[in-house]
Amino acid sequence: MTACACCGALVDESGAIDLDLGLPPGVTSPSLAAGGNVLFDGSDAYVRCVLPVELTGDLELWFGAWMQVSPDQAEHAAAVWDAPGYASLKFTGTFAHDLKPWDGLRGAPVTAEVHEPEDLPEYVTHPLLGTVADRDEVLSGYLVALPISIRQRLPGTWSIERTAGLTPHVLEEGLRFAGPGRAVFVDVRRAQGTPAQQFLEMALDGAPAVPSSQRFQEQDGVELRHALWLESATGQHEFHGHVARFGEMLVVTCVHDDPADHAWARHVLNSARFRRVTRS
Structure with missing residues (x-):
């Protein structure tokens, strides 16, 4: 907690912020499964994952971001999403979004896996993992x-x-x-x-x-x-x-x-x- 120099109010500027990036660009006929976390669009398929990005000031930004995967991976995920097999899910695909203020992230190879049975799969390889971005520039x-x-x-x-x-x-x-x-x-x-x-x-x-x-x-x-x-x-x-x-x-x-x-x-x-x- 820090005190505002002007009015003295205590402000908590650390912690985590959740931001949902919405549907991937170019999706025209979405068909959702697994509670809205698996997406089919014609011959394309996606799985919704979480991308944690570290920002300055002891702050984390958690993006709800889609990964493009093979239809086989998506169909398997939809079948076991609410079943015991969910805990062992792992995905390999490409990042499906453009993300401000970075360039060149859409189409980057990525992987994700389930860490907690109650949470979305989390990216474990991604160009932004292991970096620290300026909080004000990003937000x-x-x-x-x-x-x-x-x-x-x-x-x-x-x-x-x-x-x-x-x-x-x-x-x-x-x-x-x-x-x-x-x-x-x-x-x-x-x-x-x-x-x-x-x-x-x-x-x-x-x-x-x-x-x-x-x-x-x-x-x-x-x-x-x-x-x-x-x-x-x-x-x-x-x-x-x-x-x-x-x-x-x-x-x-x-x-x-x-x-x-x-x-x-x-x-x-x-x-x-x-x-x-x-x-x-």
């Missing part, structure tokens, strides 16, 4: 709600914390993270050659006037951070944040139902980071 690519917070990579060189339980949605102008009672809208803006103070003034043109107790502005190195907050006509609380630097700005808008979530909104803004790209 940023999955548009599903996660039980932990991650650093979400944004277009360009920005990143921001996507807090636990929020589902990301790609918008034309940026990203939205949404969950029960909370939503975050993130937009990257650029104005070449514009100083941070001028950029912020441009962004605030026409903004509502609020008391000084409902706004802040601070210089953070080369960045200028600003926010104002108010209650909307619908009773929701709006937190409008900006992180401006020379030529670029991250606009972060948090909407929340509970007034106590103001600390959460401030935390999200404070988590925004700019990563300078170095050229070789």
